[in-house]
Amino acid sequence: MKQLARDVVIINKLGLHARSAAKIAAMAGEAHHPIWLEKDGQRVDAASVIEILTLMCPQGTQVTVVIDHPDDTGILNAIVKEIESGFGEI
Amino acid sequence: MFADHLEEIRINGIKASPGICIGKAYMVDQEGVDIVERYYIDKQHRSKEVKRFKAAVRKAIDELNEIITNAPEEFQQHTGIIETHMVLLKDKMLYDKTIQLIEAEGINAEWALKRIVAGLKSMFRNISDTYLRERTADIEQVSDRIMRNLVGADKVNIGAIDKRVILVARDLSPAETSQIQLERIKGFITDRGGQASHTGIIARTLEIPAVVGLRNATRLINNEDLLAVDGTNGVVVIHPSDNTLVEFEERQQRYEDYLTLITRExxxxxxxxxxxxxxxxxxxxxxxxxxxxxxxxxxxxxxxxxxxxxxxxxxxxxxxxxxxxxxxxxxxxxxxxxxxxxxxxxxxxxxxxxxxxxxxxxxxxxxxxxxxxxxxxxxxxxxxxxxxxxxxxxxxxxxxxxxxxxxxxxxxxxxxxxxxxxxxxxxxxxxxxxxxxxxxxxxxxxxxxxxxxxxxxxxxxxxxxxxxxxxxxxxxxxxxxxxxxxxxxxxxxxxxxxxxxxxxxxxxxxxxxxxxxxxxxxxxxxxxxxxxxxxxxxxxxxxxxxxxxxxxxxxxxxxxxxxxxxxxxxxxxxxxxxxxxxxxxxxxx
Incomplete structure (x- = not known):
C-alpha cells in the first residue's frame, strides 16, 4: 500500500504542546487508517497526544505527517494546514 | 526539573512549631489519589473492571464538559486546556493501555492506571527540554481526575496515611488534623496559616516541626519530594542538596541534645x-x-x-x-x-x-x-x-x-x-x-x-x-x-x-x-x-x-x-x- 507524506515546520511559539497536539490527535482520530507523525526518523501515532508530546517538537522543528491510505488525504491536508497556521495561537 | 539533577529550593514561612525534620512530602490535597488500593481480579470479572474504568473516564469527560458549559463567557477562551484534557482522557497511551493492562494482568483499575501514568512520566523525564514540563502536569491532572472517580474520593482522608511523611497542604482544618495518625507525621507545612493557627498548635502539641504561611508550597512541592523542614526558623528546603542534608542532620542532633538537657532539669x-x-x-x-x-x-x-x-x-x-x-x-x-x-x-x-x-x-x-x-x-x-x-x-x-x-x-x-x-x-x-x-x-x-x-x-x-x-x-x-x-x-x-x-x-x-x-x-x-x-x-x-x-x-x-x-x-x-x-x-x- 502506498503511503503519502507531507513535510511541515512547526511555527507556533509553544511548539507541539498539549493543546496543539490535542488538535492534531483529534483530527487524526477521525481517520479510517493510521496517521503518523515523524521527526528525525522517529515515528509516533498522530492520534495520541501523549505520543506526539514525546516527539518533543519546539518551534522550528520540521515534522512529517504520514498517512497509510489515500482515503485520509483530506485529513492529512487539514493537519498540515493547522500546523502551518500555528494552531491559531501565534 | 527532572529527578536526577533537582535544584535545591528554599522557601520561607512562619515558624509554627520548633524542630527539624527531613522526609518525603505527602500532599494532603491530592489524597485519595496518591494512595491506591491494589488487588487482583479473576478472569471472569475483568470485563466488569474495564467497565468500571470506562465509567470513571466517561464521568471525567462529563465533568469537564460541564465545566466548559458553565464557564462564564469571559472564560470561554480559556477552556482550550480543558478540551485538551478531554482529548487526553481518551488518549490511547492512557486509556487503551490501562484497559489492556487490566485485561492482561488482572489488576484493578486504580493500580493499572497508576502504572501506566508512572510509565508515561518516566518517558517524559528522559526528555531534557523544559517546555515539556507542563506536559506531565497535564497527564497527571487528567489521571487524577479519573482516579478520583474510581476511588470516589471527594473527601480528604488523611486517616489512611501509612508511612512516615511530611504533610504538605494548603491548610489543615482541625477536623483533618484530628484524623491524622499522629505517630506517622514527621512535620507539617502549609500555604496558609499564621503562628497561632490551629495547625501550629497541633504541631507543637505533637512536638513535630511545622512551618506555615508559605503561600505557594503546594505548588512548588510534588508528592514524594524530599524536604528538609526547619520549624525553628520557618524554613523549608525542597530537594535539599547533600550539604544541606548534612547541615540539617547536625542541627537536628544539636536541637535534640538541647531538649534532653533542659528536660532533665x-x-x-x-x-x-x-x-x-x-x-x-x-x-x-x-x-x-x-x-x-x-x-x-x-x-x-x-x-x-x-x-x-x-x-x-x-x-x-x-x-x-x-x-x-x-x-x-x-x-x-x-x-x-x-x-x-x-x-x-x-x-x-x-x-x-x-x-x-x-x-x-x-x-x-x-x-x-x-x-x-x-x-x-x-x-x-x-x-x-x-x-x-x-x-x-x-x-x-x-x-x-x-x-x-x-x-x-x-x-x-x-x-x-x-x-x-x-x-x-x-x-x-x-x-x-x-x-x-x-x-x-x-x-x-x-x-x-x-x-x-x-x-x-x-x-x-x-x-x-x-x-x-x-x-x-x-x-x-x-x-x-x-x-x-x-x-x-x-x-x-x-x-x-x-x-x-x-x-x-x-x-x-x-x-x-x-x-x-x-x-x-x-x-x-x-x-x-x-x-x-x-x-x-x-x-x-x-x-x-x-x-x-x-x-x-x-x-x-x-x-x-x-x-x-x-x-x-x-x-x-x-x-x-x-x-x-x-x-x-x-x-x-
Whole structure:
C-alpha cells in the first residue's frame, strides 16, 4: 500500500504542546487508517497526544505527517494546514 | 526539573512549631489519589473492571464538559486546556493501555492506571527540554481526575496515611488534623496559616516541626519530594542538596541534645532567684498527652481541651465515655490540678457530630459557652462527667468564652443542676471544685472586677483575646502580623485582668500561646500571672527562663513598659533588659 507524506515546520511559539497536539490527535482520530507523525526518523501515532508530546517538537522543528491510505488525504491536508497556521495561537 | 539533577529550593514561612525534620512530602490535597488500593481480579470479572474504568473516564469527560458549559463567557477562551484534557482522557497511551493492562494482568483499575501514568512520566523525564514540563502536569491532572472517580474520593482522608511523611497542604482544618495518625507525621507545612493557627498548635502539641504561611508550597512541592523542614526558623528546603542534608542532620542532633538537657532539669520547681514560685503546667487535648506533660516537668494541666472527643465521630460522646477519659487524666496527675475547659466548639473547630448549619462567622457565632448554654443537656452531660472525675484528684473547671456575668450565672446554675442530678442517682462525685472562666473576650476584661467576685480564678486565653482585641484572624496571613502580644493594647488588657484578680483574691493564670513562649516570661512575671500553662514541649524552656528572672525587677520593668504606647518600643525594652538572659536560656538554631 502506498503511503503519502507531507513535510511541515512547526511555527507556533509553544511548539507541539498539549493543546496543539490535542488538535492534531483529534483530527487524526477521525481517520479510517493510521496517521503518523515523524521527526528525525522517529515515528509516533498522530492520534495520541501523549505520543506526539514525546516527539518533543519546539518551534522550528520540521515534522512529517504520514498517512497509510489515500482515503485520509483530506485529513492529512487539514493537519498540515493547522500546523502551518500555528494552531491559531501565534 | 527532572529527578536526577533537582535544584535545591528554599522557601520561607512562619515558624509554627520548633524542630527539624527531613522526609518525603505527602500532599494532603491530592489524597485519595496518591494512595491506591491494589488487588487482583479473576478472569471472569475483568470485563466488569474495564467497565468500571470506562465509567470513571466517561464521568471525567462529563465533568469537564460541564465545566466548559458553565464557564462564564469571559472564560470561554480559556477552556482550550480543558478540551485538551478531554482529548487526553481518551488518549490511547492512557486509556487503551490501562484497559489492556487490566485485561492482561488482572489488576484493578486504580493500580493499572497508576502504572501506566508512572510509565508515561518516566518517558517524559528522559526528555531534557523544559517546555515539556507542563506536559506531565497535564497527564497527571487528567489521571487524577479519573482516579478520583474510581476511588470516589471527594473527601480528604488523611486517616489512611501509612508511612512516615511530611504533610504538605494548603491548610489543615482541625477536623483533618484530628484524623491524622499522629505517630506517622514527621512535620507539617502549609500555604496558609499564621503562628497561632490551629495547625501550629497541633504541631507543637505533637512536638513535630511545622512551618506555615508559605503561600505557594503546594505548588512548588510534588508528592514524594524530599524536604528538609526547619520549624525553628520557618524554613523549608525542597530537594535539599547533600550539604544541606548534612547541615540539617547536625542541627537536628544539636536541637535534640538541647531538649534532653533542659528536660532533665525541668523536673524541679521553677522558682525565680528572689524566691517566687511559678507553677508551670501543660495544655493537653488528648488524654495520652498527660505523659508528655509529666515527662517535660509539668506541674499539672492548666488547660484540658475537651473538644477532641466530639470531633471525628458521628454522635456526641456519652457521660461515661467522657468520665473515663477525664478520670484517666485526673488520676495520672493527682494531686496536681487538672483544669478541664468545657466544650469550646463551633468556633474554629467544627463539630463533626453536628456540623450541618454553617455559620458565616463562626468565631463570632454560637460557640463555646454560648453553644453549651443553648444545649443544656449536652452541657450537663459533660459537667456530670467532670464532677464524677473530680473524685479521683484535683479538678478545676473552666468555662470558655465568657463575655458577661449572666453567662457565668447560667453556667454555674447548670453545674449545680448537674450535681443535683448526680445526687439523685447516687453516683459518686465531688462538687467541691474550683470553677473559673477563660478571659478571652475583651468585654470580660472590662467586666473583670465584677466577674472576679463570681469565680475562683481567671485563666487568660491570649490567642482569642488578642484576636478579638485587634479584630484579626490569626490564620489570615494578611493580618497575622498584627497578632502582637507585647502591644500596649494587650499589655493593658492583661494588667487589668491581673489587677482585678489580685483585688478580689482569686487566682490569675494564663494558658494561651503567650504563656508558652519563653520570650514573654519576664513580662508575665511582672504582670503577676501566677501560673503558666502551655504545650508540654515548651515547659522546660519556660522553667529555665523563670529561674533566671528576678520577679521584683520584672514588676518594675512592666510598670515602665506600661507607660509606652508603641509596641516597637516595648519590644526594644524587652530586648535591652532581658535579651542577653533570654539568649542564654533559649535555644537558638
Amino acid at each position: 525541668s523536673h524541679h520547681r521553677a522558682e525565680t532567684p528572689d524566691g517566687h514560685y511559678v507553677p508551670v503546667m501543660g495544655n493537653i487535648e488528648l488524654s495520652e498527652e498527660v505523659v508528655s506533660v509529666r515527662d517535660h516537668g509539668g506541674e499539672g494541666i492548666g488547660l484540658y481541651r475537651t473538644e477532641f472527643q466530639y470531633l471525628s465521630r458521628s454522635e456526641f460522646p456519652t457521660e461515661d465515655e467522657l468520665f473515663d477519659k477525664y478520670r484517666e487524666v485526673v488520676e495520672v496527675m493527682a494531686p496536681l490540678p487538672v483544669s478541664i475547659r468545657t466544650l469550646d466548639i463551633n468556633g474554629d473547630k467544627a463539630i463533626g457530630a453536628n456540623g450541618n448549619d454553617e455559620e458565616p462567622n463562626p468565631a463570632l457565632g454560637l460557640r463555646a459557652i454560648r453553644y453549651c448554654l443553648k444545649n443544656p443537656e449536652l452541657f450537663k452531660t459533660q459537667l456530670k462527667a467532670i464532677l464524677r472525675a473530680a473524685v479521683y484528684g484535683n479538678v478545676r473547671i473552666i468555662f470558655p468564652l465568657i463575655s458577661n456575668t449572666q453567662e457565668v450565672e447560667d453556667a454555674q446554675k447548670l453545674l449545680q443542676e448537674a450535681a443535683d442530678e448526680l445526687d439523685r442517682t447516687g453516683v459518686p462525685y465531688n462538687g467541691d471544685i474550683e470553677a473559673g472562666i477563660m478571659v478571652e473576650v475583651p468585654s470580660a476584661v472590662i467586666l473583670a472586677e465584677e466577674l472576679a467576685k463570681m469565680v475562683d480564678f481567671f485563666s487568660i486565653g491570649t490567642n482569642d483575646l488578642i484576636q478579638y482585641a485587634f479584630a484579626i484572624d490569626r490564620g489570615n496571613q494578611n493580618v497575622a502580623h498584627m497578632y502582637q502580644p507585647l502591644h500596649p493594647a494587650i499589655m493593658r488588657l492583661l494588667k487589668q485582668v491581673a489587677d482585678a484578680a489580685r483585688n478580689n483574691h482569686i487566682g490569675v493564670y494564663m494558658c494561651g500561646e503567650m504563656a508558652g513562649d519563653p520570650y514573654f516570661v519576664p513580662v508575665l512575671l511582672g504582670l503577676g500571672i501566677q501560673e503558666l500553662s502551655m504545650n508540654p514541649l515548651s515547659i522546660p524552656a519556660v522553667k529555665r527562663v523563670i529561674r533566671a528572672i528576678e520577679a521584683d525587677e520584672a514588676k518594675k520593668f512592666v510598670n515602665q513598659a506600661l507607660q509606652e504606647t508603641d509596641v516597637k518600643r516595648i519590644t526594644a525594652m524587652v530586648e535591652e533588659s532581658y535579651g542577653s538572659i533570654l539568649a542564654k536560656q533559649i535555644y537558638k538554631a
